[in-house]
Amino acid sequence: VIKFLVLxxxxxxxxxxxxxxxxxxxPKSAMIKEQEQKMQDSEAAIASLQ
Incomplete structure (x- = not known):
């Protein structure tokens, strides 16, 4: 059990x-792009619920 927990x-x-x-x-630009995409996806999901 301990071995499993350590793993x-x-x-x-x-x-x-x-x-x-x-x-x-x-790179920061790649991270910003990724965050913008996540935000757009979230907004689209919220819009589809309304």
């Missing part, structure tokens, strides 16, 4: 580190 924690830490590295290394 799960390790996986989560690796995923978190990859996310942090992506955040640090990815």
């Amino acid at each position: 799960r924690i390790h996986e989560n830490v690796v995923a978190l580190l990859l996310h942090v590295f992506r955040f640090v290394l990815e």
